[in-house]
Amino acid sequence: MSDPVIDLTTLCRLFKNDRNRIQEWITLYLAETPAYFQQIMEGAATNDAEQVLRALHDLRPMAHYLGAPHMLVLCDAIKELSSASDPQAFQESIAELLSHAQSIEVALNAELNNR
Amino acid sequence: MMIRLALTDDQLLFRRGMALLLRDMAGVQVVLDCANGEELLAGLKNESVDIVLLDLQMPVMDGVETMQRVRKDFPDVKVIVLSSHDEEQYILHLMELGANGYLLKDTEPDVIDTAIRSVAQSGYYFSDALNKLDLHGLVKKRKLTPTFNDIDPLSERELDVLRGICKEFTTAEIAEKIFISPRTVDFHRNNLLLKTGARNAAGLVVYAMSKGLFAP
Numbered sequence: 001m002s003d004p005v006i007d008l009t010t011l012c013r014l015f016k017n018d019r020n021r022i023q024e025w026i027t028l029y030l031a032e033t034p035a036y037f038q039q040i041m042e043g044a045a046t047n048d049a050e051q052v053l054r055a056l057h058d059l060r061p062m063a064h065y066l067g068a069p070h071m072l073v074l075c076d077a078i079k080e081l082s083s084a085s086d087p088q089a090f091q092e093s094i095a096e097l098l099s100h101a102q103s104i105e106v107a108l109n110a111e112l113n114n115r
Numbered sequence: 116m117m118i119r120l121a122l123t124d125d126q127l128l129f130r131r132g133m134a135l136l137l138r139d140m141a142g143v144q145v146v147l148d149c150a151n152g153e154e155l156l157a158g159l160k161n162e163s164v165d166i167v168l169l170d171l172q173m174p175v176m177d178g179v180e181t182m183q184r185v186r187k188d189f190p191d192v193k194v195i196v197l198s199s200h201d202e203e204q205y206i207l208h209l210m211e212l213g214a215n216g217y218l219l220k221d222t223e224p225d226v227i228d229t230a231i232r233s234v235a236q237s238g239y240y241f242s243d244a245l246n247k248l249d250l251h252g253l254v255k256k257r258k259l260t261p262t263f264n265d266i267d268p269l270s271e272r273e274l275d276v277l278r279g280i281c282k283e284f285t286t287a288e289i290a291e292k293i294f295i296s297p298r299t300v301d302f303h304r305n306n307l308l309l310k311t312g313a314r315n316a317a318g319l320v321v322y323a324m325s326k327g328l329f330a331p
Binding site: 014015016018021024025028029032033057058060061062064065 | 126127128129131132135136138139172199220221224
């Protein structure tokens with residue numbers, strides 16, 4: 001069985017199992033992060049690494065608090081690849097991040113609906 | 116006493132997330148919520164604030180300029196920088212400019228809690244990551260001005276242990292030099308922390324430097 005895309009115990013620990021605040025945080029995440037992914041997508045399309053990095057910079061702490069270790073790994077990988085001379089790997093990592101973000105969104109929506 | 120906070124960050128998600136985390140902390144209240152330095156400076160004119168949690172990268176007025184303005188116009192307000200940058204030189208520069216504390220944006224809530232209380236009580240907070248930085252230089256240049264409460268005088272033995280800590284000796288080394296057991300060194304170290312209000316060895320070094328008890 002594959003690992004879950006998010007580790008919900010992280011949010012439970014952060015908010016001391018306060019379901020209302022967890023729900024509030026997830027709702028906030030779902031409302032605010034599409035703008036960052038949009039920036040990343042646009043930056044990737046125009047090969048604007050700076051734009052991608054700015055959005056990642058803002059996204060990274062949220063991935064940490066969310067309990068999304070793979071998203072953190074991808075953020076770090078993209079940052080590293082932005083200064084390497086391998087544009088294809090850079091683009092592939094961004095595509096993987098965006099796809100992973102969608103899986104997280106599905107998982108979070110499912111979590112909201114379960115409550 | 117309630118600690119009154121201002122959150123300043125252009126990211127709504129981070130600001131709201133942080134406010135949610137802080138809601139749980141006893142004795143802490145977020146009274147200002149600002150998207151940039153200009154909003155903060157305007158807010159500080161009308162609202163009494165003890166500590167500002169300040170992001171660095173913001174439009175309109177960034178964190179560095181904001182901190183300098185806060186230092187000048189609101190000298191009693193303390194500033195904890197919240198940043199994603201963990202490079203030592205970066206952190207040192209901010210501390211030199213007058214930050215009372217420095218936290219990474221993915222800091223655990225318990226540490227944020229500790230930092231807020233430490234800054235409110237002692238005027239500064241150093242994380243473990245900062246312990247190894249050039250605290251001596253900061254205190255010497257008077258860029259760092261911690262405030263300590265009146266305390267019981269330190270005993271001769273405590274002063275010996277404090278000087279050992281300042282010289283970066285280990286517990287075993289201090290014990291050997293002043294002919295006491297490592298356990299007794301730990302006992303004196305705990306007393307030092309209690310008496311000075313410092314939270315760690317770095318805080319003890321700052322205390323010793325600021326009181327003229329140790330000069331590198």
